[in-house]
Every structure is written in C-alpha cells, then in structure tokens.
Amino acid sequence: KKDGAEKNYYLYNVCDHEKCYAEVGSQAVAYTTGVPAMIGAMMVMTGKWRKPGVFNVEEFDPAPFMDALNRWGLPWQESHDPVLVD
16 A cells, blocks of 8 residues: 555566576576576675575565666566456
8 A cells, every 4th residue: 555545566586598598507497586586695794784694585675686687687667557367
C-alpha cells in the first residue's frame, strides 16, 4: 500500500542467453543466479551490509545491491503500474 491505496510494482531484468554465453560461456540462468549471490557476498565483505545480529539479505538497504546489479551486467527495469493477469 502507498498512501492507503493498493499499489502494484514490478521490478525485472531481461538477460539474453546468446549474449551471456558469448561473454561468460554459460547460459543466462546461471549468470542471473551467480551474479546476485556474488553481489550479496560483496556487500557483506565490504561492510555495506553489516550490523549486529542475524539478518536476511532482504532486511538490508537494497540500494547498493541494485546499483551493483547494473554495474555487474544485470540492468533492471521497473514498472509502477503493471497490468496483472488473473
């Protein structure tokens, strides 16, 4: 909800299998699995995601992670009012 009203928000990445294979010798599914895991580890190791206690990655500030996705070849798009299919 935003301002008391229901709000749909869609965030996505489109990755081309052929371009991915040419770059890293693997298909896009492996790339889109490995790169976010590497970025998460980088956030922890560099201290960008660090606070006392035990936390899921979803509980940390997403901004540095999202910026890193763009830098590491997984640019993302966003739609503020996507058409939903029942």
